[in-house]
Amino acid sequence: MSAPGPFDPISLEIHWSRLISIADEAATGLLRTAFSTIVRESNDFATVLMDRNGDSVSENTGGIASFSCILPVTTKAFLRRFPAETWRPGDCVITNDPWLATGHLPDFTAVTPVFHRGALVGFAGSIAHSPDVGGSLWSADCRELFEEGIRIPPMHLYREGVRNEALAEVLLANVRLPRQTMGDLEAQVVANQVCARGVAEFLADAGLPDLQGLSSALSARADAAMRAAIRALPDGTWRSVLEADGFDDAITRICCEVTIRGDAMHIDYAGTSRQVDRGINCVMNYTHAYSVYPIKCSLDPFTPRNEGSYKAITVSAPEGSILNPRFPAPCSARQLTGHLLAGAIYKALAPVMPERIxxxxxxxxxxxxxxxxxxxxxxxxxxxxxxxxxxxxxxxxxxxxxxxxxxxxxxxxxxxxxxxxxxxxxxxxxxxxxxxxxxxxxxxxxxxxxxxxxxxxxxxxxxxxxxxxxxxxxxxxxxxxxxxxxxxxxxxxxxxxxxxxxxxxxxxxxxxxxxxxxxxxxxxxxxxxxxxxxxxxxxxxxxxxxxxxx
Structure with missing residues (x-):
């Protein structure tokens, strides 16, 4: 049973700040235990706290925005594979499948269940860029996904606190840097455990049985803030075209159409270049994340991000395009396409909100x-x-x-x-x-x-x-x-x-x-x-x- 609501504004703000600090503490745990400079020095990671539905509640303040947007999507995919009632304390499920997670193999997603008084109350998740996943190195010139490295479907790295040594053995047999790769994965497990402990302490201190009521209230608040910001703009449709180097003679062409109707926004990429047989394809999870995040930055930069921040924004891209490729398209360098989307969106919206782009x-x-x-x-x-x-x-x-x-x-x-x-x-x-x-x-x-x-x-x-x-x-x-x-x-x-x-x-x-x-x-x-x-x-x-x- 969830806590009664609504929460008064002061309590809500206090609770929200503490939940963000829990995600930040998890991030500190990851930083202090990671092996690679990719995590320790370059900040290529994120930690997110989610409720038992997989909806994000809070995220660390310095994490990669695309990771924070995508982690709830991946957690929901985990829940379809492993229903909520099958999760146990000490579990940790991982994947690096580009279509389920962040769009390329070097990023590992790790999700751990959070229990309080014997009941599943949420999930702690982390994503980190691994120092190696085998295959071709991190590169842009492969012809298909299978060349780019080892792909791990959703699997238990830990089951009730016991490591899946068979999975670890297969993974480490396929990478050049086994010590760093496993060290970073174990650091993600540590980060999730830190988050889970923090949530249990928070629920005990707040007298709440679970996160659901609070999650709904926080999501509604973030959603209302974004919708108010969109509503302040005029209705209409604005378009832009952005070109990039692409690969050899295949120039990347991004066609962006932004439509505002009331308190909702739709971003459509119809007309964008078709997918290519090189690793610059950008899967839909990544396309969505780097479409909604620039809008959040420009329209509602100060409200903390969670699941509600993006409900008012929908994104579409033609299947088979460079922004929504079909499996097994190569996608290791998907950032070479996905990072361009903010520029395309801001270019489209320049006439209607020049002071915000x-x-x-x-x-x-x-x-x-x-x-x-x-x-x-x-x-x-x-x-x-x-x-x-x-x-x-x-x-x-x-x-x-x-x-x-x-x-x-x-x-x-x-x-x-x-x-x-x-x-x-x-x-x-x-x-x-x-x-x-x-x-x-x-x-x-x-x-x-x-x-x-x-x-x-x-x-x-x-x-x-x-x-x-x-x-x-x-x-x-x-x-x-x-x-x-x-x-x-x-x-x-x-x-x-x-x-x-x-x-x-x-x-x-x-x-x-x-x-x-x-x-x-x-x-x-x-x-x-x-x-x-x-x-x-x-x-x-x-x-x-x-x-x-x-």
Missing amino acids: IAECGGAPTMRALFSGTTAEGDRFSQVLFASGGMGAAPHRDGLPTTAFPTNVGAGSIEAYESVAPLVVWKKQLLPDSGGAGKFRGGLGQEVEIEVRAPEEVRLSLLSDRRDHPAQGVLGGLPGGAAVIELGDGTRPHPKSRTTVPPGARLRMHYAGGGGYGDPRERDPAALAEDIRNGYVTAEGAARDYGVTP
Whole structure:
């Protein structure tokens, strides 16, 4: 039996804050016990608390937004496979199936039941990007899903506190970094256990039998906030088209149509490019997550997120398109398509809410370089550089430099990065003139130079875009600087493929800048002068883009 309602506003706020802190505590548990720098340094994870229906109640404040949106969807899929009455204390179910979870194999989802006084009251969930899933490395050039790594259907990693050693043995036999891979998975189990303990303590302190009444109240509050924000906009339909590099000659074309009717919004991607036989396809879970999240950021940024935040927004994409591919389409680099959706949505809505959108981001999609090989001691390594281009400019300020959006993965410590792999980062600095000119300037990209210090050749996998299609400005703003990847000898490797590089080779990457907002001629002269003093804009850039000679 659920607690009676409604809750008074003060109690609701207090309860909600504590539930968020429980998710944050779970995140701390994951960070402190994870093995890979992907989790410990780069923040590529999320923790979510859900009620017994699998609806999200709270999520950690620094988690990856797409993960938090998708975890309830995956938990509901688990419940269809394993009905609620079959779950036991000490269970943990995992999967990395792209169509059930986050859209590519490197992300593992782990869900643990939460019990209170012998009854199932909810679920604790976590998602983390694994350091390795076997197969082709994290790459963009595979032809089908089966090349991209091992796929684990929903299975018990733990059953009543006992680890499924057969599953663990199969998984670890298929990955290059078994210690890190299992270490991160076990860290997810720990995080879920921390969350479960916190919920039991909370229910005891609050005198509640379960989470259902509170979950309904919190969801209704989040839903009401989003619907009020949508209702404040005029009814109508707005459209945009965004193009990206795609793969070779197959340019990605995203057609976006946003319709507002009353307090509801529908986002439709009819006309978007068909799925391709390369790993940049974006499954519907990921498409939905990175469609609703930008709307949340622009219309209702301050209400904490949960299941209710997105009920007013529906999303559709044609089956067989690059935003809703059919199994077994390759999708390992699905972020190279999914991260573009915020730009397409904001471009469509610019005429109706120009004060609430930003220009396209140079860090959307993110650019990744994965090095894999053997150290001088004979140990395997596989290390990803997490770095970002510049954010798009906003209606009231310049874009943030080297900051990711819509993802919020961080770069992490270069010292930690170099400590776990034979790689030396010689340069990591802002790129002058890379921010698109405008009344407000786009965020600067960066230049990174890495030397390979391994005793043998290493495999390099590149996942990038924005080479031929830089981030566009909005409402008169100019595009940001384009992405560039080249080796020390001047050759430019394929931006979405795997290659080998010899010891001593250096890789130089220019991360793209964000687009500008508004007419560059309207930029505050004092702000431009400050940019020139700081080296963000050169004298040549000022003359070319702003018509000003310093």
